[in-house]
Amino acid sequence: MDLNQLEAFLTAQTKKQGGITSGQAAVIAKFWKNHRAKIRESLINQSRWENALRNMSWRVDLKTQSKNVDQINTPVAIVELELGKNGQESDFLCLEFDEAKVNHVVKKLAEIEESITSLTQST
Structure with missing residues (x-):
């Protein structure tokens, strides 16, 4: 109000x-x-019934070791999420994405943005 x-x-x-x-x-x-x-x-x-996102950080690293030689020196996105409720200890989740997975996430986020835009413009 x-x-x-x-x-x-x-x-x-x-x-x-x-x-x-x-x-x-x-x-x-x-x-x-x-x-x-x-x-x-x-x-x-x-x-809130569930945990909320408290913090998010990300970085891009290069693989220096791998079972497959062709994966060495390839970029990898590392995403760290801090999840929790107020007054409780946080849980941390670490995700690793290769280039294909990053592209897939970006595509899905664009689809979500389009859906939100279409819903907010129609009301």
Whole structure:
């Protein structure tokens, strides 16, 4: 709820029979303005059932050893994900992608972006 919506809601509540007083509305508005970010974060944390992505890092390495000689000096993308819930220890997941897998992931991400764009433009 942005500040305009809050003011409209509180105004409606003060005009409603058995509603709140204008003083109570002022206190609620002040509280909301001072603590809106904390309230939002708290609601988000309460609504999560599963782990969330806390951090992600990536790098590109070159293979220096391999069972197959043709794979030496080929680029490899290393992606490290930190997953967890607030107040709990994190789990770390390390993924390794060769060039074909990176291209596949990029293609899938482009498809996801297209789907999101088409859904948001149609509403």
